[in-house]
Amino acid sequence: MTPTKPAILMLEDGLVFHGTAFGKIGTTTGEICFNTGMTGYQEVFTDPSYYGQIIIMNTVHVGNYGVKDSDVESTGIKIKGLIGRNLEPRFSRIQAVGSLQEYLEKEGIVSIEDVDTRALVAHVRTKGAMNCIISSEILDVAKLKEELKKVPSMDGLELASTVSTKEVYHVGDPQAAIRISVLDFGVKHNILECMAQRGAYVRVHPAKTSLEELEKFKPHGYFLSNGPGDPAPMDYAVRTIKDILKTDKPLFGICLGHQLLALANDIPTFKMHHGHRGLNHPVKNLQTGRCEITTQNHGFGVDPEAVRASDRVEITHVNLNDDSIEGIRVKGKPAFSVQYHPEATPGPHDSRYLFDDFLQMMRP
Secondary structure, eight states: OOOOOEEEEEETTSOEEEEEEEEBSSEEEEEEEEEOOSSOHHHHHTOGGGTTEEEEEOSSEESTTOBOTTSOSSSSOOOSEEEOSEEOSOOOOTTOOBOHHHHHHHHTOEEEESOOHHHHHHHHHHHOOEEEEEESSOOOHHHHHHHHTTSOOSTTOBOHHHHSOSSOEEESOTTOSEEEEEEOSSOOHHHHHHHHTTTEEEEEEOTTOOHHHHHTTOOSEEEEOOOSBOSTTOHHHHHHHHHHHHHTOOEEEETHHHHHHHHTTTOOEEEEEEEEEEEEEEEEETTTOOEEEEEEEEEEEEOHHHHHHOSSEEEEEEETTTOOEEEEEETTSSEEEESSBTTOSSOOOTTTHHHHHHHHHHOO
16 A cells, blocks of 8 residues: 655645645645535546636545546646545446546646545635645645745636637537537537537637638537636637627527626626535526526626626526526527536536527527
């Protein structure tokens, strides 16, 4: 058995937790956040929307079913670090190709376990999102405090262009009747699969692609992806979305794409106290009156007062926990968006109908 090595977690407000090193030995920094999901940890770790963040997994055991090549949402792990109560080096799933320890080491992810995650999550819920540092090589608290001061705030940080594809690529059947141009701000693989499975041929473009370039694909509609960071500095994306709206072609946005569609309609966004991240957030569809259980991952939101005062958009979905805005539709345009993730893997699948609605808007 590999001997244990101590590690330290320090938060920006000075709170310190002592634990055991896991994954890569080293030091990492980022904004702390927590996910309440009981499963799907590999999908969470590879979600580009988590780029720049250190995540607390709120469930007690993480890694117990190992890792599998197909359980990913991007080309690799995107979180900056991992915090857990019990990060398991052994696994029981026969289909797994390796352990969480091997996976984190290979991907260079510094992690810490043996932390009282219930107490830590309660602290973050009370104090709000903040930066933190994990180290298994620097065990001097004073030195960690100095390193932590160098970390930029997520507020005002543009990260989408960092995780976006650098080259155009395609998903789906080239002979499909429907073509969709995707602006990639950190798109998850399963979003593209959900569109391809419904009969679309998808071209994925870098975040800073112009409408002129998007139009070369002769798309029937456009998609705005999820992604990390603050939407407010993304003027380049807002300009392109305004141009897309003028085409009157169907437009669908998820998460960051939802926030950018709001900004394109002069509705500001804001940094949430601690965000929504998990697999069990209840959302009400105001058009049908039905409730959906949703997967969410966002630290920014759309200003609810501005949305309600707007004469350009209408609210389609609201969060039943805190009444935050979960969906909008642009009046007089075939354009809509949601704050949550209808493509969620491993689930829930309550909101997959949104892809059906989007594809139906483009069918002849």
